[in-house]
Amino acid sequence: MWSAVGNCLLKLSPSNRSHKGSRLRSEAIRSFERAVGCGDKEGIATRDLARLCRDEGDALKAAEHFYSFVHLRNTFQCTTAEGGSFLNPTIDLFNSDSGPIDADQAEAVLFMIYFYKGRGMLHLVEAFCNR
Numbered sequence: 001m002w003s004a005v006g007n008c009l010l011k012l013s014p015s016n017r018s019h020k021g022s023r024l025r026s027e028a029i030r031s032f033e034r035a036v037g038c039g040d041k042e043g044i045a046t047r048d049l050a051r052l053c054r055d056e057g058d059a060l061k062a063a064e065h066f067y068s069f070v071h072l073r074n075t076f077q078c079t080t081a082e083g084g085s086f087l088n089p090t091i092d093l094f095n096s097d098s099g100p101i102d103a104d105q106a107e108a109v110l111f112m113i114y115f116y117k118g119r120g121m122l123h124l125v126e127a128f129c130n131r
Contacts, residue, residue: 032045073108
């Protein structure tokens with residue numbers, strides 16, 4: 001339900017960066033965050049939240065959500081250090097059983113490649129590129 005609310009708010013927000021549009025987009029972000037918090041098993045709200053954060057210019061939050069989306073969709077298996085995050089993952093093994101990735105997964109993987117490349121984390125860039 002929260003994902004649907006977020007999508008409605010995005011449709012209502014004007015394309016320009018007016019105050020009203022900005023307020024509606026921030027409400028959409030909160031709606032998608034609630035949807036993710038309620039257990040987004042398919043990753044749809046996570047994907048939409050990542051795209052919205054990317055469009056708003058928040059690369060760090062977008063990367064966090066794209067990383068979660070890729071993980072939810074079983075694009076790869078990964079672990080993080082105790083107390084770690086998407087900024088210091090260990091890519092254990094790519095899930096070769098998952099078959100080809102879809103366009104949404106490809107978008108997320110490509111975003112993560114550029115994100116990690118910009119931070120000089122080339123071992124992660126290589127791991128994502130191999131997928």
